[in-house]
Amino acid sequence: MTHSITIAAAFAMIGSLMVVARLVRRHKLNTAILASSTPQQQFHSVRDQLQASFLRSAAAHGKPRGLRWLAPDWLPEITFAHGTAEGQSFILALAPIVAKFEPIAGEGMEGIEYATAPREAIAVFHYRQGIWGTAGQTIFNLSPDEYLQQQQGTWTKLTPLHPKP
Numbered sequence: 001m002t003h004s005i006t007i008a009a010a011f012a013m014i015g016s017l018m019v020v021a022r023l024v025r026r027h028k029l030n031t032a033i034l035a036s037s038t039p040q041q042q043f044h045s046v047r048d049q050l051q052a053s054f055l056r057s058a059a060a061h062g063k064p065r066g067l068r069w070l071a072p073d074w075l076p077e078i079t080f081a082h083g084t085a086e087g088q089s090f091i092l093a094l095a096p097i098v099a100k101f102e103p104i105a106g107e108g109m110e111g112i113e114y115a116t117a118p119r120e121a122i123a124v125f126h127y128r129q130g131i132w133g134t135a136g137q138t139i140f141n142l143s144p145d146e147y148l149q150q151q152q153g154t155w156t157k158l159t160p161l162h163p164k165p
Contacts, residue, residue, distance in 0.1 A: 057136025066107030077142035094144035
């Protein structure tokens with residue numbers, strides 16, 4: 001009986017080691033793929049997660065006041081720009097969206113037609129130290145090109161890359 005338990009434990013340990021080895025290999029492969037790709041390619045590979053993170057962050061800001069963020073419509077074009085801010089060099093991804101809101105009960109925005117009107121905006125993403133992220137920054141009433149022109153000297157538009165299907 002003890003002998004069969006020892007054998008079963010040995011097989012369980014071998015199986016666990018095989019799973020761990022497979023996970024380590026997969027992690028190394030993913031890391032190598034990311035290391036060999038450009039920031040733009042990396043953005044497109046994690047775009048869905050970034051969009052979800054943007055919505056959570058933008059909603060947490062509490063702006064516009066009295067309105068709750070709904071899932072925006074994401075337009076396919078992304079504008080990338082390189083620049084320096086706060087003493088650090090990084091890349092921005094400017095994603096055009098159609099922002100949508102609903103009034104929060106008791107906040108005074110119910111019945112105001114403009115409150116629920118879809119609004120064109122830009123969702124801002126940043127690439128710092130090899131990682132894409134977002135703080136939920138939203139720029140209303142400007143296209144990505146208009147924003148870059150307004151920020152002339154701060155950001156340089158990067159040549160667009162087309163993601164692989």
